[in-house]
Amino acid sequence: MKNYVIKRIGHSAIILLGISFITFLLLYILPADPVRQIAGRSATPETIANIRRELGLDQPLFAQYWHYISQLAQGDLGRSYLQKTEVTLLIQSRLTPTLILMISAIFLELLFGLTAGIFASVKRGKNADKSIMIASFIGVSSPQFIVAILVLYIFAVKLHWFPIGGYGTFHNLVLPAMTLGILGSGWYSRVMRSSMLDVLRNDYIRTARAKGVSEGRVIFIHAFRNAILPIVAMIGIDIGVFMGGVVVVESVFGWPGIGQLAWQAIQRVDIPIIMGVTLVSAIAIVIGNLIADLITPFVDPRIRIRQ
Amino acid sequence: MNSHPFLSVSDVTKTFQENSGKNKIKAVDGVSFNLDQGETLGIVGETGSGKSTLGRLILNLLEPTSGTVTFNSKNLSSLSTKEMRTSRREMQMIFQDPFSSLDPRMTVGDLIREPLDIHKIKSKQDRHELVQSTAKSVGLPTNSLDRYPHEFSGGQRQRIAIARAIITNPKLIVADEPVSALDVSIQSQILNLLLELQRKLELTYIFISHDLSVVQHIADKIMVLYLGKVVEFGTNLEIFNNPHHPYTKALISAVPKINPHDRTDRIVLLGDIPSTTSKPPGCHFNPRCHLAMDMCRVVEPALLAIKSDPGHQVSCHLFVDESFTQ
Amino acid sequence: MTTLKRLIKRKVVIFSVAIIGIIVSSAIFAPLIAPFAPETQFREGLTLEGSPLGPNSKFILGTDLLGRDLLSRLIYGARTSLLIGLLANGVAVLIGTFFGIIAGFLQGRIGSAIMRFTDLMMAFPALLLAITLSAIFSPSLFIVALVIAMVNWVQIARVVYTQTLSISEKEFIEASRSLGATNTRILRCHILPHLAPFILVWSTLGISTTVLLEATLSYLGIGVRPPTPSWGNIIFENQTYFQTAPWLVFLPGLAIVMFALSFNFLGDALRDELDPTQRGREN
Numbered sequence: 040m041k042n043y044v045i046k047r048i049g050h051s052a053i054i055l056l057g058i059s060f061i062t063f064l065l066l067y068i069l070p071a072d073p074v075r076q077i078a079g080r081s082a083t084p085e086t087i088a089n090i091r092r093e094l095g096l097d098q099p100l101f102a103q104y105w106h107y108i109s110q111l112a113q114g115d116l117g118r119s120y121l122q123k124t125e126v127t128l129l130i131q132s133r134l135t136p137t138l139i140l141m142i143s144a145i146f147l148e149l150l151f152g153l154t155a156g157i158f159a160s161v162k163r164g165k166n167a168d169k170s171i172m173i174a175s176f177i178g179v180s181s182p183q184f185i186v187a188i189l190v191l192y193i194f195a196v197k198l199h200w201f202p203i204g205g206y207g208t209f210h211n212l213v214l215p216a217m218t219l220g221i222l223g224s225g226w227y228s229r230v231m232r233s234s235m236l237d238v239l240r241n242d243y244i245r246t247a248r249a250k251g252v253s254e255g256r257v258i259f260i261h262a263f264r265n266a267i268l269p270i271v272a273m274i275g276i277d278i279g280v281f282m283g284g285v286v287v288v289e290s291v292f293g294w295p296g297i298g299q300l301a302w303q304a305i306q307r308v309d310i311p312i313i314m315g316v317t318l319v320s321a322i323a324i325v326i327g328n329l330i331a332d333l334i335t336p337f338v339d340p341r342i343r344i345r346q
Numbered sequence: 347m348n349s350h351p352f353l354s355v356s357d358v359t360k361t362f363q364e365n366s367g368k369n370k371i372k373a374v375d376g377v378s379f380n381l382d383q384g385e386t387l388g389i390v391g392e393t394g395s396g397k398s399t400l401g402r403l404i405l406n407l408l409e410p411t412s413g414t415v416t417f418n419s420k421n422l423s424s425l426s427t428k429e430m431r432t433s434r435r436e437m438q439m440i441f442q443d444p445f446s447s448l449d450p451r452m453t454v455g456d457l458i459r460e461p462l463d464i465h466k467i468k469s470k471q472d473r474h475e476l477v478q479s480t481a482k483s484v485g486l487p488t489n490s491l492d493r494y495p496h497e498f499s500g501g502q503r504q505r506i507a508i509a510r511a512i513i514t515n516p517k518l519i520v521a522d523e524p525v526s527a528l529d530v531s532i533q534s535q536i537l538n539l540l541l542e543l544q545r546k547l548e549l550t551y552i553f554i555s556h557d558l559s560v561v562q563h564i565a566d567k568i569m570v571l572y573l574g575k576v577v578e579f580g581t582n583l584e585i586f587n588n589p590h591h592p593y594t595k596a597l598i599s600a601v602p603k604i605n606p607h608d609r610t611d612r613i614v615l616l617g618d619i620p621s622t623t624s625k626p627p628g629c630h631f632n633p634r635c636h637l638a639m640d641m642c643r644v645v646e647p648a649l650l651a652i653k654s655d656p657g658h659q660v661s662c663h664l665f666v667d668e669s670f671t672q
Numbered sequence: 673m674t675t676l677k678r679l680i681k682r683k684v685v686i687f688s689v690a691i692i693g694i695i696v697s698s699a700i701f702a703p704l705i706a707p708f709a710p711e712t713q714f715r716e717g718l719t720l721e722g723s724p725l726g727p728n729s730k731f732i733l734g735t736d737l738l739g740r741d742l743l744s745r746l747i748y749g750a751r752t753s754l755l756i757g758l759l760a761n762g763v764a765v766l767i768g769t770f771f772g773i774i775a776g777f778l779q780g781r782i783g784s785a786i787m788r789f790t791d792l793m794m795a796f797p798a799l800l801l802a803i804t805l806s807a808i809f810s811p812s813l814f815i816v817a818l819v820i821a822m823v824n825w826v827q828i829a830r831v832v833y834t835q836t837l838s839i840s841e842k843e844f845i846e847a848s849r850s851l852g853a854t855n856t857r858i859l860r861c862h863i864l865p866h867l868a869p870f871i872l873v874w875s876t877l878g879i880s881t882t883v884l885l886e887a888t889l890s891y892l893g894i895g896v897r898p899p900t901p902s903w904g905n906i907i908f909e910n911q912t913y914f915q916t917a918p919w920l921v922f923l924p925g926l927a928i929v930m931f932a933l934s935f936n937f938l939g940d941a942l943r944d945e946l947d948p949t950q951r952g953r954e955n
Contacts, residue, residue, distance in 0.1 A: 050791075057792045065804060176940075180932035182884045184891045184907070185925040188914065196915055283797025287888060301800060302892070305807050313804065320797035328795075407850055434852035444842040460861075461851045510851070633935050 047332060053327045058321045059314070061102050066310050094120065107314070115319070117311035119304075126315040130297055134319075136206055137289070137296030140215055141281050145274065147220025148227055151271070155224065156231025161258060163236065171228060178225025183284065187218045187291040204293035215292040223277065230273060234266040268335070275331025279324030298341070348470065351380035352550060353404070353518060358413035360399055364623075371622045373399040375574040376413070378649075383517065386544070386551040388565030388582075390558055390597065394622045396555045396574040401520045404552060405437050406430060417518065435465050438511035439475050442523035444503030448495040452589070454481070455491030458509045465514060483546075484509045485540060501532035505539070512543060520552045525560060537564055559601045562586060573622060573630040578647055580658035590652065590660040592635050629663065639663060678945060683817060685941050688934035695931055698750040706744035707732070711899045713739045724917050726911070737910050745901040746927060752902040753931060756817045756886050761878040763821035765828055772832025777840055777859065787833060793826040794921060802885060806894040816895050820885050826883055828874050839866045869946040877939035880932040887928045902927045 074091050082090075091097045095106060096328035110117060115127035159171040194214060195203040205211050238244065239262055247257050293299075297316050304312035357494045360374040374396040378444045381387050391397040402408045404415055406422040417437060425433060438461075441447035448457055455477055481490060484505040497504055504524060511519055521540070525533040541564060544551060555561050561568060568585045570578040570593065578591040589595045596613040615634045620626055626633050632642040641663050649661040698705060717725060719738025727734045733742040765895075775786035806821040839845065840863070848858055889895030890904025898905050903924040908918035 053791050054795050058795055061792075061796075062804075137730070176933060176936055177929065180880060180884070181929050181937050182887045182904075182932075184888060185921075185928065188907075188921055188925070192914065192918060192921075262922070279795075281796075283801075284799045286799055286803065287892070290892070302803070305803055307806075317797060317800055317804075320800060321795050324795045324797060405850060407846070431852045431854070434850070438953050439850040441843055441847055443843060447847045449844040449848075449862055452861075460853075462846065464848075464851055464857065507847075510847075653811070 044333060047329060051329055054325055055318070055321060056108075059108070059318055060104065062314055062317045063107060064100070066313060067100055067103070094337065107226040110320075116315040119312050120309045122305055122309070122312075126311045129300060129312065130315055130319055133295060133297040133300045134316050136294055137282070137285060137298060139212065140219070140285065140288075140294060140296060141200045141278065142203070143212055143216035144219035144223065144281065145277060148223035148277070149270075149274075150224075151220055152224035152227025153231050153267075156229035157235055157258065157263065159228065159232045160235035160239065168232075172232070175225040175228045178222050179229075183218070183222060183287040183289060186222055187215070187288050190214055190218045190221075191291065204291070206293070206295050211292075211294075215294055218292075219281075219289055226277075227270060227273065230269055231266065234269050235262055238266045244292055272331040272335055275327040275329075277326035277327070278330075279320075282323035352385075352418070353381040353552075354416040355379050355404060355415075356414050358400070358403055358410045358415060360396075360403055360408060361411045369623050372574055372625075373622060374403060376411075377569075377571075377574075377576055378413075379567075379569060379576075379579065381550060381552070383550050384544075384548055386387040386553055386567045388561035388568045389552060389554045389562055389571060390556065390568060391571035394558050394573055394619050395499055396622075397556075397571050398522055401439070401522045401552065401554050402570070405434075405439055405520055407439070432465070435461075435467075435514040435555070436516045437518045437520070438514070438516045439522045440504070440507050440511050440519060440521040443527050444500050444507055444526070445495075447507060448503060452496055453492055454493060454498075454506055455487070457495070457506060458491075459509060460515060461514045467514065470511055480509045480513045483543070484512075499532075500528050501536060504528065504536050508536075508539065508543070512547060512549075515547070516549070518550045518552070520554070522554045523556070524553075526555065527558065533560065536565075540564065549618040558597050562601070570597070573620070573625055575630060575661065576659070577631065577661045578659065579649070580655070581663045584655060588658070590658075590665055591662050592637050592664075593631050629661075637664060678837065682941055684937040687730065688937040688941075691930050692935035692938070695750050695754060695927075695934075698747045699765045700751075701755040702747050703753050706741075706747040708741040709743045710740065710748040710901045712741075714741070715739065717741070721816065724913060724920060726917065727919075733923060734917065736906065737913060740899075742906075742920065742923065745906055746903070749901040749903045749906060749924065749927070750931075752813065752896055752900060753883050753886065756813060756820070756896070756902075757879045757931075759814070759817040760820035760882045760886070761875060763818065764824040764878060764882070765875050766872060767821065768825040768828025769832050769867070771825075772829040773859070773863065773867070776833045776836025777830070777855075777863065779837070779840075784830070784834075790826050790833075792827050794830075796823075798823050799885075799888070802889060803892065803894060806889055811894070811897045813896060813900070816886060816889065817842045819945050820882050820889075823885070824878060824881060828878065831874060833872050835867055836863060839863055850950075858864060869942075873939055873943045873946060876935055876942055880939070882934035883928065883935075884932050 073096070074087055074096060078087050079089055086139070088097075095103060107117065114127065116130070118125055119129060122129065155171045155175065159168045162168045191203060191214060194200050201210050202216050206213075244257060244262060247261050248254075252261070282297075285296060286302050287298075288294065289296045289298035290302055299321065300312060301316040301320075303309075304316065354377050356378050358374060358377050361370065362371040362373055363369070364371060367584065377400060379387065389397045389400060399408065403410050404417075406415065406425075409423060417433070420433065422430065422433070424484060439544070452460075455474075458481060459473055459477045462468060462476065467473070468476060477491065478488075482488070485511065486502065486505050490498070490502075490506075495506065498506070507524075522577075524540070537560065540551070543549060551564070553561060553564055562582065565582050567581055569576055570585075570591065572593055578585065578589070578594045580588075586598060589598055592613075593615075596615050599611070599613045613636075616636070617634050620630070620633065626643075628644045629635070629638075629642040629647050632638040635642065645663070647661045647663045647666075649659050650666070651657070651659045652665060690848055714731075714735065717731060717735035719725060724737055724739070725731060725735045729739045731743070733746070736745065743848050754867050771790070775783040802819055802823050805822065806816065809815045809819070845858060845862060848862060853861075886902065887904035887907075891903045891908045893905070893908050896902035896905050898909055906924040907921050910917070914921045
């Protein structure tokens with residue numbers, strides 16, 4: 040078991056290295072020239088050359104990459120071209136809002152999704168089931184920005200219940216978290232429903248009912264405990280996907296997280312920040328998958344024994 | 347015995363590697379035999395005996411780790427891919443599971459015709475006629491060709507598999523437990539079909555089974571395998587009337603006999619078949635053998651012919667005095 | 673085919689096919705259906721202050737911030753979305769299937785290498801990758817489609833890989849080999865026919881993912897660039913007016929959701945029919 044964990048971690052490290060290289064490569068072949076962005080319109084060729092040399096951008100690709108990696112090993116993500124601050128500091132300051140959003144969002148996704156899924160599985164085939172499933176489909180088929188704008192329009196603009204974006208209070212958190220919660224719950228409800236249906240079909244459920252166990256216990260204790268297994272793995276993946284896709288919601292609600300940071304950086308071709316955010320997101324995805332892989336044996340005793 | 351036997355298997359060994367080299371499994375260990383044309387060899391063994399692997403080695407579906415398989419005077423391992431492919435017209439296989447060995451998305455007609463398509467036998471029009479006549483010869487109803495395998499019973503599916511095997515007019519057929527997955531009443535039908543086809547088409551069979559009663563019905567020669575090694579080899583008559591090896595005796599005692607006078611006490615073997623990854627030292631059978639001596643736990647017995655009948659070979663320390671080296 | 677009959681009986685399938693039919697017809701017959709050219713700016717399309725008009729007799733759904741007819745832009749937008757959807761998805765399916773089959777059939781070192789590569793690609797934050805690529809390369813319909821394909825092919829490759837692997841292990845493949853079939857023949861006659869239903873399902877579901885990604889990119893301003901209309905960039909352009917003229921945002925939004933929804937319904941129904949064990953599962 041320990042060997043497996045070590046192998047997985049090693050595997051993940053290699054993946055992160057690969058990602059760093061590919062991202063670096065992509066940014067290297069950018070037709071847009073970051074130096075011009077920094078220098079401004081009226082810069083002389085001399086200034087441009089100087090800036091280029093200062094930033095080390097006149098070096099060949101591998102030299103630049105090597106420099107980046109060695110800095111990285113010391114925990115240094117470089118400096119933003121435009122903001123003259125260390126990327127690490129920038130990301131750190133933005134990480135907390137994103138994490139707050141992520142935890143709230145996943146909590147809501149699970150709350151809505153699991154409840155809906157269980158309910159749908161119990162009322163299988165009836166109208167309640169069908170409506171829940173259609174709602175889930177709509178959730179899955181809607182792009183984030185549309186739901187975000189809709190939610191903003193209804194609850195902030197029309198009803199004035201919540202502020203239009205911003206950060207700082209609980210009120211600011213509600214709308215963006217709700218948006219993500221509603222969207223994400225679509226995935227969870229469908230998986231939960233099919234998982235519950237599979238579990239409820241089993242003989243041990245029939246035995247429990249025959250023994251006289253109350254239906255509530257059957258569903259929430261016996262069935263739920265077993266049906267939740269695939270969900271655990273999904274949460275791991277969700278964490279990863281979240282980090283990659285949070286740009287939109289943060290933009291619409293003006294939420295100062297790393298998604299917004301990344302978006303601004305991309306528009307200004309601020310390469311160190313783009314690299315930094317990509318790496319941090321990739322780390323999140325890799326960690327998410329790792330957690331999903333490693334937790335599943337703990338939660339599912341069948342897999343544990345096989346190990 | 348022929349100087350150039352039809353099929354000659356010489357000291358064939360197959361070692362599998364699991365876990366990237368950490369576990370070595372010797373599925374087949376030094377098996378040799380010769381077979382003449384028109385004969386039927388029954389290979390008998392239980393799980394882990396290596397009989398299925400041996401069947402695949404004979405047809406070169408697996409490459410032997412060492413040893414050679416010579417068919418029709420050609421060493422199969424030395425053939426190029428193209429030559430091997432052409433040779434396959436002459437050597438066919440019938441698989442155990444009639445449910446999984448037929449592609450469920452192809453019609454019966456397509457399935458039976460596939461060997462002709464592969465080897466480009468006859469023109470496309472003539473193939474259809476041959477498919478029809480072959481289907482008829484294995485007892486399939488006339489309208490089967492447009493239907494799908496799942497619409498047929500197990501016995502009929504095996505007939506489809508047999509049709510596929512004989513349509514290229516092969517000389518050798520390896521049947522890997524062809525009736526084990528069928529109901530008992532159907533088994534005899536299929537066995538009789540196989541015998542009938544053997545007569546009509548002058549086929550040579552290698553019949554693999556764990557069921558001695560089936561093998562008794564159909565084989566000329568019988569080879570008993572245990573954990574990859576040959577423990578006994580002889581004619582059908584010799585094996586059943588004069589079995590030597592304790593394992594063979596135990597297998598025979600388990601065969602249900604109709605005539606109450608033939609019934610003897612069952613020899614019950616101790617313990618389970620050991621896993622192929624950890625074979626017992628010495629004679630692999632020793633932990634389960636009620637006649638095991640000290641030597642059996644240390645030294646592997648050689649396969650030696652018994653004095654009274656050179657065609658009958660046993661691999662057991664109990665009979666060393668009786669035998670002379672092959 | 674009884675599958676077709678069973679499919680047609682489902683209400684969601686009828687709904688989906690209807691919506692897809694409307695969208696495809698809009699796309700194909702756009703020049704005939706649309707009342708105006710999508711890029712024409714009408715002076716009478718704006719109020720005196722320069723804001724868009726609401727629905728009226730001339731412009732059935734109103735106008736956008738530059739005085740262009742919204743309905744026409746929506747209809748032509750169908751064309752854009754469909755084109756990108758088909759192109760991006762087609763390329764993704766092609767690349768994904770190619771690598772998936774090779775990895776699953778040949779296995780060995782090539783197979784592992786390909787799968788390691790997909791592991792790597794999957795760890796990339798997809799949206800960030802798409803945004804970065806879009807920002808790098810010059811904006812054109814073709815490039816947007818290609819970028820989306822680059823992000824989406826990985827999942828298809830993995831699914832095809834798993835399927836090919838499981839099919840390759842089946843006994844009837846060994847049976848064909850024992851008959852003397854070449855690898856090409858086995859791929860063509862045995863493996864591809866078994867993969868076909870999966871590829872169909874994933875193609876259908878893939879169009880929905882593709883459209884959503886394109887809408888998001890266009891909304892961020894880095895997908896399809898105006899004046900070419902795309903439902904996403906209509907929202908992008910008009911979002912400042914969303915309090916006074918919310919339909920400028922919600923009508924294209926509704927179109928996007930309907931499009932993705934119908935392909936999702938259809939793909940899910942196909943998946944149910946072709947593989948009942950997969951009902952309701954994702955990934």
